[in-house]
Structure formats: C-alpha cells, structure tokens
Amino acid sequence: MDGNLWDLAVETYNHVVTAELRINELVQERLSLGDPLWRFLSVYMEPGLLFNLVIPLCGIYSQALLTRLLFAVGLASTLNSFVKWILPEQRPLWLLREIYASNVRSPSPGVALESHPLSCETTAGMPCAHSMAFTVFTLTIWMFLYAHSRQRWLAGKVVHGLIFSMWLSRLYLATEFLHQCVLGTFIGIQAMDALDQKNDYLWSRRRRWAVTGVFLLGGLAAAVYFVKLSLEIDPHWSVREAFKWCPDPSYMRHEASPIFFLVRDLGILMGIALASPLSNLDTKNASLWRRCIVLAILELFNFGMRWATPKQNGRFAFLAYELFRNAVHSLLLLKNLPRLR
Numbered sequence: 001m002d003g004n005l006w007d008l009a010v011e012t013y014n015h016v017v018t019a020e021l022r023i024n025e026l027v028q029e030r031l032s033l034g035d036p037l038w039r040f041l042s043v044y045m046e047p048g049l050l051f052n053l054v055i056p057l058c059g060i061y062s063q064a065l066l067t068r069l070l071f072a073v074g075l076a077s078t079l080n081s082f083v084k085w086i087l088p089e090q091r092p093l094w095l096l097r098e099i100y101a102s103n104v105r106s107p108s109p110g111v112a113l114e115s116h117p118l119s120c121e122t123t124a125g126m127p128c129a130h131s132m133a134f135t136v137f138t139l140t141i142w143m144f145l146y147a148h149s150r151q152r153w154l155a156g157k158v159v160h161g162l163i164f165s166m167w168l169s170r171l172y173l174a175t176e177f178l179h180q181c182v183l184g185t186f187i188g189i190q191a192m193d194a195l196d197q198k199n200d201y202l203w204s205r206r207r208r209w210a211v212t213g214v215f216l217l218g219g220l221a222a223a224v225y226f227v228k229l230s231l232e233i234d235p236h237w238s239v240r241e242a243f244k245w246c247p248d249p250s251y252m253r254h255e256a257s258p259i260f261f262l263v264r265d266l267g268i269l270m271g272i273a274l275a276s277p278l279s280n281l282d283t284k285n286a287s288l289w290r291r292c293i294v295l296a297i298l299e300l301f302n303f304g305m306r307w308a309t310p311k312q313n314g315r316f317a318f319l320a321y322e323l324f325r326n327a328v329h330s331l332l333l334l335k336n337l338p339r340l341r
C-alpha cells in the first residue's frame with residue numbers, strides 16, 4: 001500500500017514537471033521580445049550581486065534600509081541555500097535532456113528548450129533563489145517606503161510586477177520550473193513574516209549568541225554532507241547533473257556550486273552576527289555626498305578583494321577566503337560604515 005502511494009506520488013510529480021516544461025517553452029516562444037530584460041533580471045538582480053552592489057547602493061538612500069535589507073535578504077538566501085543543499089530538485093533542462101537521452105518515458109514531451117551560458121546553473125532548482133531573494137528585497141524596500149508613499153496601491157502593483165518579471169526571467173532561461181519560482185516567492189514571504197514576528201528578539205541578540213548560531217548552522221551544513229555520504233547519496237548531485245547536461249562545461253563557474261553559495265551566505269550571516277546586537281547599530285544618515293564617497297571606497301575595496309580571490313590554491317583556501325570576505329563586507333557595511341561618516 002505504502003509502495004503504491006509512493007509510486008503514485010512519483011508518477012504525479014513526473015506528470016506535473018513534464019507538463020511544466022511546456023510553460024518554459026511557451027515563455028521562450030512568446031516572450032522572446034523581452035530577452036534583454038529577462039537576462040538583465042537574472043544577471044543583475046541575482047542574490048550575489050544584490051549583496052555586492054545593489055544593497056550597498058540602497059545605503060546611499062538610508063543606512064536603516066541597508067541594515068534591514070542585509071538582514072532579511074541574508075537570512076532568506078541562507079535558508080534557500082540550505083533547502084537546495086538538503087533536498088536538491090532537478091531543473092527543467094536536466095529533466096528534458098534526461099527524458100530524451102534515456103528514452104524511458106513515453107509519450108515523449110515533444111518540447112524543445114533553448115539553452116545557453118545563463119542556463120547552466122550548478123545548484124539544485126528548488127526553491128528558486130532569484131525569486132526568493134528578489135521577493136524579500138523588493139518587499140523590504142516597499143515596506144520601508146510604505147509610510148512615506150502617497151500612491152501605495154501603485155507601489156504594491158510595481159512590486160508584484162517586478163516579482164512576476166523575475167519568474168518570467170527564470171522560466172525564459174529554462175533554469176526553473178514554474179512551481180520552483182512560485183514556491184521561492186512563497187517561502188520568501190513566509191520567512192519575512194516569521195522574521196517580522198521575531199524582530200525585537202532577533203535584533204536584540206548579543207554578539208556571542210549570534211556568532212554561536214552561525215557556527216551551529218555551519219555544523220548543520222557539514223552534518224548534512226556527512227549524513228548524505230553515509231547514506232550513499234551524492235552531496236554534489238546537482239553539480240554532476242549540470243556537468244552532464246550543460247552543452248559546454250566552460251559555461252560553468254567555480255563560484256556557482258552549492259557549497260560556495262552556502263559559504264557565501266554563512267559569511268554574510270557571520271558579518272551580521274559580529275555586528276550584533278542590531279538594535280544598537282547607528283543608522284543615522286550623514287550628508288548625501290559623504291555617504292556616496294564612503295560607500296564608493298568600501299565597494300571598491302570589496303571589488304578588489306573579490307578580484308584577488310585565490311582560485312588556484314585549492315578548494316579550502318577558496319572557501320575560507322569567501323567566508324572571510326563576505327563576513328568583512330557585511331560587518332563593514334553594518335557597523336563601520338556609519339562610524340566612517
């Protein structure tokens with residue numbers, strides 16, 4: 001009975017994702033006019049660039065906004081990386097190529113999807129990181145501006161439109177199924193709700209408490225790795241899938257593996273933890289020109305550190321450096337930036 005239920009669940013899942021491939025195909029066929037916009041959203045609004053460029057730029061408007069964004073998007077991105085790490089799910093192009101290569105499923109879906117360098121992601125699909133981080137990013141800004149805006153309904157519509165465009169971008173590039181985008185947004189909203197309810201508690205945590213929390217998360221990530229190995233589950237399954245199905249391996253990047261993103265996100269959280277308690281942070285704004293200059297210097301420094309990333313000295317040095325760089329970057333943004341003003 002249990003076996004039958006499981007088989008039924010697997011069969012239903014396969015039907016749903018195979019049907020969803022048509023949605024990717026439809027978006028590619030009908031919305032190709034928006035190609036530059038879909039590429040722009042996936043390349044310039046991806047979580048990494050939000051942390052390294054877009055969120056610091058928001059600091060020109062307000063240090064309080066920058067603090068909230070870094071906290072909310074940092075936690076959402078970490079949650080996303082953990083879900084991908086613990087329960088990886090396939091991506092549309094992997095499924096499609098698997099179906100055609102193995103020829104086990106009939107009837108064949110009769111779908112053709114275009115792929116290119118932007119389609120070659122090496123992390124798992126579920127939940128869509130772009131949709132999740134972008135939802136938290138836009139909603140945090142919207143909530144921050146809400147009090148000052150006269151046209152609230154218009155701002156709300158713009159936010160919905162932007163999030164929907166991000167879904168279309170991921171569907172168009174065939175990197176995500178529709179359910180992965182929708183669930184990315186849904187989980188992002190739920191996470192924001194939970195953070196909102198525990199806001200006072202989290203923002204008043206002492207540094208020691210917060211740093212211990214980040215170490216525990218690091219321990220959890222390592223534990224998942226070893227548990228998977230002992231169960232003979234490949235922890236790098238998504239990377240292998242990407243290598244198997246990407247048309248050209250040179251499209252894939254060192255710094256796009258699930259472990260890299262976990263380390264990046266834990267580095268950001270470590271910077272936030274070192275700056276805790278967040279409720280004590282100075283969020284007053286200096287004059288506009290001073291904010292621009294200080295932020296420009298800080299981001300040039302961060303850019304230099306990214307440029308100097310040691311990529312040829314082995315995986316451990318690479319990951320340790322990324323952890324350190326992200327921790328320093330978010331610590332400087334939160335704690336030292338207001339002092340430099």
Ligand SMILES: O=P(O)(O)OC[C@H]1O[C@@H](O)[C@H](O)[C@@H](O)[C@@H]1O
Pocket residue numbers: 046047048049077121123124125127128129130131170175176261
């Ligand atoms: O899940 P998505 O939207 O396909 O994104 C894959 C990866 O894309 C990268 O650009 C992000 O920095 C990562 O955080 C993310 O995991």
